[in-house]
Amino acid sequence: MNTDLFDRLGVPERIREIAGYDLFDDDLRTSLDAIAKRSAGLLEAPISMVSMILDTSQFIIGSYGVSGWVADAEGTPAEWAMCTHTVLAGEPYCVVDGTQDPRHADNPFLRMTGMRSYLGVPLIGGGHALGAHCVVDARPRIFTDVDRAVLADGAEKVMRLLDAYRLR
Amino acid sequence: MTSAPYGLSRPTLDDARAAVLRVHAGDGTRIWNDLLHAAGLTGNEPGGLDRMLAVMHDADPSTRLCALAIKIRVTAHTQLAAAHSIL
Numbered sequence: 001m002n003t004d005l006f007d008r009l010g011v012p013e014r015i016r017e018i019a020g021y022d023l024f025d026d027d028l029r030t031s032l033d034a035i036a037k038r039s040a041g042l043l044e045a046p047i048s049m050v051s052m053i054l055d056t057s058q059f060i061i062g063s064y065g066v067s068g069w070v071a072d073a074e075g076t077p078a079e080w081a082m083c084t085h086t087v088l089a090g091e092p093y094c095v096v097d098g099t100q101d102p103r104h105a106d107n108p109f110l111r112m113t114g115m116r117s118y119l120g121v122p123l124i125g126g127g128h129a130l131g132a133h134c135v136v137d138a139r140p141r142i143f144t145d146v147d148r149a150v151l152a153d154g155a156e157k158v159m160r161l162l163d164a165y166r167l168r
Numbered sequence: 169m170t171s172a173p174y175g176l177s178r179p180t181l182d183d184a185r186a187a188v189l190r191v192h193a194g195d196g197t198r199i200w201n202d203l204l205h206a207a208g209l210t211g212n213e214p215g216g217l218d219r220m221l222a223v224m225h226d227a228d229p230s231t232r233l234c235a236l237a238i239k240i241r242v243t244a245h246t247q248l249a250a251a252h253s254i255l
Contacts (some may be wrong), residue, residue: 020229
């Protein structure tokens with residue numbers, strides 16, 4: 001396993017902050033799915049997700065267009081998730097074409113899913129980057145500032161929603 | 169079945185221990201020992217992960233998230249290994 005990566009993600013304070021939300025509430029999940037669907041529509045992307053990056057996995061809490069084993073697992077190993085990069089960067093993260101990008105060309109997740117491009121913005125809570133709201137496309141894409149603004153608006157909606165589902 | 173499809177290893181009890189120590193820092197060892205006791209495990213059982221994950225799911229919120237993260241990896245491994253075996 002990727003111990004260094006997991007140690008960076010598994011900072012106790014960050015995990016406690018994620019654990020402070022009722023991420024399993026059905027109504028919350030439905031609302032997050034709607035936000036993902038809206039972002040996918042506005043950015044004309046086939047897939048959009050809202051996810052938390054746990055210590056070893058990406059946990060998808062809202063989605064549009066996700067299928068197959070990723071949908072069954074409700075996530076992916078953290079080392080394969082583009083959203084991990086968004087969380088570690090703490091700022092919007094863009095991939096124009098992962099197959100040509102030396103940062104991602106070796107990622108088996110791209111080969112097995114056909115994913116090419118990615119735009120994600122972090123979900124910030126309690127001073128930590130907890131997760132990301134993103135769109136994914138199967139074609140290379142140069143995302144615009146307008147795309148980033150649309151996704152940032154979606155991320156703000158996600159955090160306002162999550163604040164209503166705090167456990168403490 | 170392929171043991172590590174796409175380089176993804178199936179999580180073990182050792183991985184669960186590492187996760188608990190990671191997210192609980194100084195309290196990790198005590199919490200891990202409590203979890204072992206609750207699961208009726210010594211920590212050396214090769215097949216003890218499922219029992220441990222069930223106990224972790226009912227533990228404190230951070231430990232529950234560790235269990236969830238490991239379950240995601242188990243499901244990913246199971247499905248990808250099965251897909252590999254029929255290709």
